Amino acid sequence: MKFSIKRSAFIQGINMVSRAISSKTTIPILTGLKLSASNEGLILTGSNADVSIETVIDRNDADNELIIEEEGSIVLPARFFSGIVKKLPSDKMTLSVANGFQTEITSGTSSFTINGLDAADYPHLPEIENDNEISLxxxxxxxxxxxxxxxxxxxxxxxxxxxxxxxxxxxxxxxxxxxxxxxxxxxxxxxxxxxxxxxxxxxxxxxxxxxxxxxxxxxxxxxxxxxxxxxxxxxxxxxxxxxxxxxxxTSRLIPKESETNVQFDAYELLGAIERASLLSHESRNNVVKLTIKANVKQVTISGNSPDVGNVEEEVESKEVAGNDLEISFNPDYMKDALRAFGHSMINVSFTSSLRPFTLVPSEDAENFIELITPVRTF
Amino acid sequence: MKFSIKRSAFIQGINMVSRAISSKTTIPILTGLKLSASNEGLILTGSNADVSIETVIDRNDADNELIIEEEGSIVLPARFFSGIVKKLPSDKMTLSVANGFQTEITSGTSSFTINGLDAADYPHLPEIENDNEISLxxxxxxxxxxxxxxxxxxxxxxxxxxxxxxxxxxxxxxxxxxxxxxxxxxxxxxxxxxxxxxxxxxxxxxxxxxxxxxxxxxxxxxxxxxxxxxxxxxxxxxxxxxxxxxxxxTSRLIPKESETNVQFDAYELLGAIERASLLSHESRNNVVKLTIKANVKQVTISGNSPDVGNVEEEVESKEVAGNDLEISFNPDYMKDALRAFGHSMINVSFTSSLRPFTLVPSEDAENFIELITPVRTF
Known part of the structure; x- marks a missing residue:
């Protein structure tokens, strides 16, 4: 096996398959990165027990400057090999497997010789023969x-x-x-x-x-x-x-009716929850409280930690309808949920302080729903 | 104590003094950040046993938008307080110490109440009365x-x-x-x-x-x-x-004479050492070898690890004079030394493979010298 390649194209491929490679694996050969030079181009493979990634560097794409002089395969220690390729002095590099699995990597005046492993020992990727392909x-x-x-x-x-x-x-x-x-x-x-x-x-x-x-x-x-x-x-x-x-x-978990409905700017609510969680994180039970007074259209977020202090903030809400409510929840769940909405307007619907509540986008409410179970407090 | 301030100016000050504050201190009050509002402005102080930092936010600098309504001092839990200030919703904020050491921080519709400590218990900074000031x-x-x-x-x-x-x-x-x-x-x-x-x-x-x-x-x-x-x-x-x-x-440690002298581009040599250290780091004894053949003006850097492989690289050197030499050293010391020279040309002078060698800039050689002790190899 022997090829020369533009180093930046090779690094891009290495980075791609390295996502699947872990140094903490019980199968030693999976700490390696597999290289195969074939008619098609250069195939890089990385794998752990759960995920495998393969990428092809096309020999017909002139940008890759890929010249395959001799076909073949080798497995090289991934972390170490990737460190070498990234540090090489020139824009171009050559890799060749000589006697046994000894691999020579040259670039500029620099020449590395490293010990590879037999690619025949590398696990085969699953064969997926199914013509029914979903495209998204x-x-x-x-x-x-x-x-x-x-x-x-x-x-x-x-x-x-x-x-x-x-x-x-x-x-x-x-x-x-x-x-x-x-x-x-x-x-x-x-x-x-x-x-x-x-x-x-x-x-x-x-x-x-x-x-x-x-x-x-x-x-x-x-x-x-x-x-x-x-x-x-x-x-x-x-x-x-x-x-x-x-x-x-999971379909039966989503409540069909609600008693209190509030419309928020997701990003503004996120800010208030983040501030309240600064306090709740200092406390043993990490909860933030939301208080809705429907008649005065007032929504308040509060958090407290007996040792450190407390915070209270009124949150602007476009619409408040239904019953008054006090409800407590884990602010970290709420933060994750709100980040998924970005800057859009959301409708939050509550049934009672002990029942799960839902978040949906004000527009296109049918297609995305998040549900959070409250925390019972005393 | 009560003041209002532009939040960005306050954050800048908090970041400055936070460098000296550690959460791992045996003196509890030093986990706090001290605030003093005085005639001059707002003084922030952070300290650990070794280092103390004080910064003054000037009340006469209109950019700070600092209005002191009531003078006074307080110590607030540093990490936590800094987290709050960074998360507040508005560009402006107000801080006031009410009954005891309870401190209220407000910004927009958000209001925090946190427990402070008595500033009288905070250690005094050393008094340095010395008119002889060096300016650099x-x-x-x-x-x-x-x-x-x-x-x-x-x-x-x-x-x-x-x-x-x-x-x-x-x-x-x-x-x-x-x-x-x-x-x-x-x-x-x-x-x-x-x-x-x-x-x-x-x-x-x-x-x-x-x-x-x-x-x-x-x-x-x-x-x-x-x-x-x-x-x-x-x-x-x-x-x-x-x-x-x-x-x-230390003056007697620096050799006065040398037997082999080589001129390098510090940055190019650094690259070669970094590559060689990829191998030496995999080995139990982390050494890189430099081989000088003066007659053919050739300088080679090499590193090897019995398990992984080896690397050899010829380094361009502008001038090679004196005796042939093989010398081994810790590449990490060499990397630190070379980084201090940036992209400039350096003269490296050797006496023998067992004696310390020196690095000086080719220009202005008098004012900066680095010395590295080699590693004896067999």
Missing amino acids: SGDVFKEIINQTVIAVSNQESRPILTGVHFVLKDGTLFAVATDSHRLSQRKVALPDNQGEYDVIIPGSSLSELSKMISDDTENVKMKITENQVLFTIGNTYFYSRLLEGTYPD | SGDVFKEIINQTVIAVSNQESRPILTGVHFVLKDGTLFAVATDSHRLSQRKVALPDNQGEYDVIIPGSSLSELSKMISDDTENVKMKITENQVLFTIGNTYFYSRLLEGTYPD
């Missing part, structure tokens, strides 16, 4: 991920809740996540995709995937088999295992 | 600090070596530091300062001070008493304790 625009899919992963559980006690439940049915994609304290659900119409799916994708995989979707990403393609999902973004392939089991029925 | 231009003083603190010891076994030795004599300021493996010495002519000083300032204090010297800092004034030094930068006062004891005589 990059920004919409990134939004779906970011709006749902916030509610994913990080506790392994109920593994199924560490994933996001995706259901494609009747041309609509539902994505929902809950850690049993809060829930986040997004709906998108996909009229061109007529298949049916029901899968649970690990939240951690989706978070990694989301970082790979840039403003330049036109679309993300998604293919599913029994226990794997493959996302394709341009020349990059992202594989994740699926979670096995049945996701709980 | 900000950029020169910052350079002196950055060029010498790199060689300061971080081992408490010989406390005196954790400081930089400053000697002012015959209109020249000498600054020298050594951790006994390397040494860094800087000389500056100060014709206007005719006093005599011989003090050892903790390296950690100087590192903090250096961060406070910005491009806008015209000059830094320095006053010394028996066990304290006071630096003045504009409206900010930086106090540090001095180290007690006698600093070792």
Whole structure:
């Protein structure tokens, strides 16, 4: 195996697949980065038990300045190899595998020789043969991920809740996540995709995937088999295992009626919650209180810590309707929920101080809902 | 005590004195930030056992929008208070101390009440009555600090070596530091300062001070008493304790003659050392080897790790004179030393593979010298 390449193009590829590589793995060869030089170009692969990423540096794209003199494969220690490539002195570099798995990397007057591993020992990526591909625009899919992963559980006690439940049915994609304290659900119409799916994708995989979707990403393609999902973004392939089991029925958790309704600017409410949480974080029970006086249309956020002090703030609310209410909740859940709305107007609906309340965008209220369970206080 | 102030001006002051405040102190009141509103303006103070910083927000500077309604002092929990001020909703804020030490902070519709401490319990800053003030231009003083603190010891076994030795004599300021493996010495002519000083300032204090010297800092004034030094930068006062004891005589450590001399571009040599250290860091004994073949004017840097591989690189050198040489050293010492030269040309002079070698700038060689002790290898 021997090739020369423009270093910046190579670094971009290395960074892409390194997302999947962990130095804390029980399978030693997975600490490595696999390189394969073939007719097509240079294929880079990184993997851990859950996620595998493959990217192809096209030999026909002149920008890559890729010249393959000899085809072949090698696995190189990822962290170390990536450190070398980033530090090389010249814009161009050459890599060649000589006797055994010894790999020589040259650039300018610098020459590294490092010990590689046999690429034949590297695990094969799953084969996903399924013609039924869902195609989503990059920004919409990134939004779906970011709006749902916030509610994913990080506790392994109920593994199924560490994933996001995706259901494609009747041309609509539902994505929902809950850690049993809060829930986040997004709906998108996909009229061109007529298949049916029901899968649970690990939240951690989706978070990694989301970082790979840039403003330049036109679309993300998604293919599913029994226990794997493959996302394709341009020349990059992202594989994740699926979670096995049945996701709980979340539809009955969302209240159908409400007693108190308030409209907020999500960003302004976020600021007030952040300030109140400065106090609540100093306290043993991390709660913030929201007080609604419907008749005088007044909404107050307050937080307190016996040791440190207290804070009270009146929040501007466009509309206040229904019953008076005092309700306490974990401000960190509220912050995550509000950040998903950006600067838009939201409707918050309460039933009682002990029942979950919901947040929906004032416009397009049908397609996104967040639910938070309050904290009982005395 | 009651005042209102432009929040951004207050934040700037809080950030300045917070450098001296640690949450890990054995003296509880020092986790606090002291505020004093007086005729002059608002004085902020932060301190740990070693360093104290005081800054004055001038009430006559209209930019600060400072209105003092009632004079007085209070000590507030620093990290927490600073978090609040940074998060407040409006550009302006008001702070007032009500009954006891309860402090109310208001901004927009937000109102915090936090528990303060009696400012009378806050330690007094040292009084430094000494008319003999040294004045240095900000950029020169910052350079002196950055060029010498790199060689300061971080081992408490010989406390005196954790400081930089400053000697002012015959209109020249000498600054020298050594951790006994390397040494860094800087000389500056100060014709206007005719006093005599011989003090050892903790390296950690100087590192903090250096961060406070910005491009806008015209000059830094320095006053010394028996066990304290006071630096003045504009409206900010930086106090540090001095180290007690006698600093070792370092002048005899610097070799007077040399057998091999090479001229390098410091930045190019740094790149080669960084690459070689990628390998040496993987090895148990972290050394990089420099090989000089004077007759063919060839200089090679190499590093190797039995487990991972090796690297060799030829470094361009403008001049090579004297004997052939092979010498090994800790690349981290070399990196620190080379970074202090930036992009300039340097002369490196060797005596033998077991004797310390020196680095000086090719221009102005008299005023800055770094010395590194090699590592014996087999």
